[in-house]
Amino acid sequence: MRGVRKENLPEKPCAVCGRPFVWRRKWARVWDEVKYCSDRCRSRRGEAARPPAGQVPGADGGARRATRSGSSA
Numbered sequence: 327m328r329g330v331r332k333e334n335l336p337e338k339p340c341a342v343c344g345r346p347f348v349w350r351r352k353w354a355r356v357w358d359e360v361k362y363c364s365d366r367c368r369s370r371r372g373e374a375a376r377p378p379a380g381q382v383p384g385a386d387g388g389a390r391r392a393t394r395s396g397s398s399a
């Protein structure tokens with residue numbers, strides 16, 4: 327008897343979201359290289375490594391003082 331049931335398809339955990347995804351025909355050749363369940367997860371993987379945001383030092387633009395001299399006429 328020969329026949330591959332869907333239940334017998336291999337699964338892998340996604341490297342990004344961790345959810346298992348099932349073998350697909352389009353991955354037949356690259357199944358060993360597939361690490362993400364979708365292109366979205368693959369792109370998310372890229373977002374993880376983003377450069378740190380440059381911190382801008384707080385420039386003191388001259389502290390204004392409101393001096394009120396109580397002058398009563």
Ligand SMILES: [Zn+2]
Nearest residue numbers: 340343363367
């Ligand atoms: Zn995923």
